[in-house]
Amino acid sequence: MSGIKGPGEARTYDGSALRIGIIHARWNTEIIDALLKGTLKSLHAAGVQDENIVIQTVPGSYELPYAVKQMYTASQAQASVLAAGGGLLASATDLLGGSTSDLASLPTKAKESDGAKQIKEAMKKPFDAIIAIGALIKGSTMHFEYISDAVSQGLMKVQLETGCPVVFGLLTLLTEEQGLERAGIDKAGKGHNHGEDWGSAAVELGYKRVAWA
Numbered sequence: 001m002s003g004i005k006g007p008g009e010a011r012t013y014d015g016s017a018l019r020i021g022i023i024h025a026r027w028n029t030e031i032i033d034a035l036l037k038g039t040l041k042s043l044h045a046a047g048v049q050d051e052n053i054v055i056q057t058v059p060g061s062y063e064l065p066y067a068v069k070q071m072y073t074a075s076q077a078q079a080s081v082l083a084a085g086g087g088l089l090a091s092a093t094d095l096l097g098g099s100t101s102d103l104a105s106l107p108t109k110a111k112e113s114d115g116a117k118q119i120k121e122a123m124k125k126p127f128d129a130i131i132a133i134g135a136l137i138k139g140s141t142m143h144f145e146y147i148s149d150a151v152s153q154g155l156m157k158v159q160l161e162t163g164c165p166v167v168f169g170l171l172t173l174l175t176e177e178q179g180l181e182r183a184g185i186d187k188a189g190k191g192h193n194h195g196e197d198w199g200s201a202a203v204e205l206g207y208k209r210v211a212w213a
């Protein structure tokens with residue numbers, strides 16, 4: 001990217017071992033869809049595996065901080081159930097009706113069953129980073145100001161409380177046109193898809209978080 005704006009030059013980080021959550025609002029769908037595509041593009045370019053990307057949606061941006069917190073806490077709880085070991089494997093035996101001492105040796109049919117899927121999900125580690133995506137467009141009341149502020153503060157709070165990096169993918173827009181530009185889908189074609197930067201930020205933070213731990 002040319003000019004003084006943007007995250008600057010950075011080395012490429014390997015995302016192949018990372019687990020990334022994406023939570024996006026559904027308001028202003030055209031903008032959101034393009035941002036999501038840009039985010040996924042850069043996650044894939046960094047080597048993040050599809051099976052390690054979980055996408056959830058909420059109605060609007062106001063719901064983002066709560067949803068990020070729940071998503072992270074749930075992924076942590078799943079991982080600690082696995083760490084606790086025995087209990088899960090015991091119930092897995094019930095679910096699958098067979099030995100679960102070695103998941104890899106399960107017959108294919110059992111692997112595809114819901115029970116096995118739950119176990120596979122539970123075997124995953126907590127998210128290394130979560131990307132929160134929303135597009136708020138200013139209207140004629142103070143609604144925009146209140147929500148922008150609440151969501152910004154909320155997302156910062158969640159990442160500091162949980163220790164999970166939360167990428168700020170919230171566009172606070174004065175006009176719809178600004179949103180189209182920042183999603184890289186404006187008519188003039190001058191825009192840049194900020195989702196691409198958010199995917200890269202998630203990979204960098206997820207990678208560094210592991211190194212900093």
Ligand code: DLZ
Nearest residue numbers: 025027059060061062063134135136137
């Ligand atoms: C209500 C509302 C309005 C007016 N505008 C937007 C918007 O531009 N972008 C967005 O993400 N959400 C908007 N919402 C919905 C709120 O974020 C929230 O979902 C509802 O107030 C319900 O809590």
